[in-house]
Amino acid sequence: MASDSSVILLGERAEVKPRRKDQRPSARVGRFALVTITLATFVFLYAPIIILVIFSFNDARSGATWQGFTLEWYQRMFSNPRILDAAWRSLVIAVLSTIGAVAIGTLLALAMERYRFRGQGIWDALFYMPVIIPEIVAGISLLLFFAATGIERGLFTLVVSHVAFSMPFVFLTVRARLADFDLTVEEAAQDLGANEWTTFWRVTVPLLMPGIISGALLAFTLSIDDFVISFFVNGKGWTTLPIYIWTSIKRGITPEINAISAVLLLFSIVLVIVSQLIQRREK
């Protein structure tokens, strides 16, 4: 592995000139170190996740010794109404907030990228702030706000909050796509007699689609994964899946949590594959 990778390390230069492999001992040590660190890092990143998945099939209530294969934890998970309800709620919140975030974020991206107007820098800062603000501060600020205005906490507060913190990500993604947009295509459409409305729906939106879809996937993931903000803005009867996982962990580690985690992990992998495929098609 080490020797293969050190050849690979020469990378792009090799395509331009004939290979000139640096054979000084120091360079070889350097290459070896890079390969080792990279391998160790990926082991560090993946070992906990893989072990968790393996132990979700372990036939033991607790402990980390292998007691044999079982699907019991998955069966229990899929027959536990509290888990299924929490998953359903998370899904509803994620779908609703994604729709909201995509619609609002796309419009904002169009306004900020297509037009120049006074005070734009301040708006830019406002739209970017939710990306960097600590989740805990966002959570308690919304809690204080809903408490002060007397808005009852539940589906409404959850969706509204999720839109607020995921929409800026849609805005940034779509805006990046808009930035390398060829304006002449729109002009061409209008020269050929399309009105603004038709141009927008038949030309602009299809061209923006990859950006919109990436933004939507991001918003969806952010919403379905969110624990901290939901924890502060959820009301009675609105336990989401991450909140359920959290309370279960606090009560004690069980193999059921491993099973839920494994399912969520599978879900993330599917999402990454989908987003990568979209980006590939774009090219």
Place this chain on the structure above:
Amino acid sequence: MIQQIRERKSLQILGLMFPGAFWLIVFFAIPLLWVLVISFLSRDDLGFPAQPFTLDNYGTLVRDIKFNPSITFDGGLEIRLFDGLYLDLLWRSLWISFVTTIITLLIAFPVALFMARLPKRWRTIMLFLVMIPFWTNFLVRTYALLFMFRGNGPINVVLNGLGVPPLDILFTPTAVTIGLVYGNLPFMILPLYTSLEKFDWTMLEAASDLGANTFRSFFRVMLPLVGPGLLAGSILTFVPAVGSYITVELMGGGKINMIGRSIAAQFSDAANWPFGSAMSMVLMVIVTIAAVLYFRAGRGERAAV
């Protein structure tokens, strides 16, 4: 005619901006300003905000500060100059986040460097492998790490089998640091990779042809060019680390306190909303300073998400 076009343009801008601007003003800016207001209020018997206005909440934060330099090692190295109940809390948050950022940087840089120099096909695969943890539920990932390290977890089962004494680092500052490094690694690798991928390697050759040694060409040629990515990654790690709640709560097991966890506590069991608001404002100041640095370092170095 021109007047009409102008009016139409502002109407269009208004229409496009309104939903987003409204949403973020009402559900982001106003709540944040509300926290600022609450932070100057007193608390009633139940811990909820009440009149009169006061500076006490901020006063409590800076109370009992004494100059008392110390270096301690209690499950993790800590260097301190001043003593004070809440100053310690803030200092520990900053210190653990700082150490986390440095370690994450030291791990992520070689990985990103290695990835950037791979042939295209391999680069795509590696990028995919970084993206999966990037998109995976943070809570689930932290739980996976907790599962590994706990008393009768897989690591200790293996160590036990080898006859080695068990590893007992859970619920220490070290455990929190490992958790934060683990959680934030993908967020550091991606921006670093993005800036290293664009780096023109022939520049290093040019430097060496002109007589610069490895050390010199790294600091004079490479660092200035990949610097923005480096800073972006560092801030994207530092900021969530300072305010982190999940990692501190799970890996620290209630024994290690940092500002994010402390804020949360003021809104649940201890219940002192005004004091929690004051602490949130302190956290916001730290984050704002980091954000300003981030924007200065050059926009557009954000990770390709």
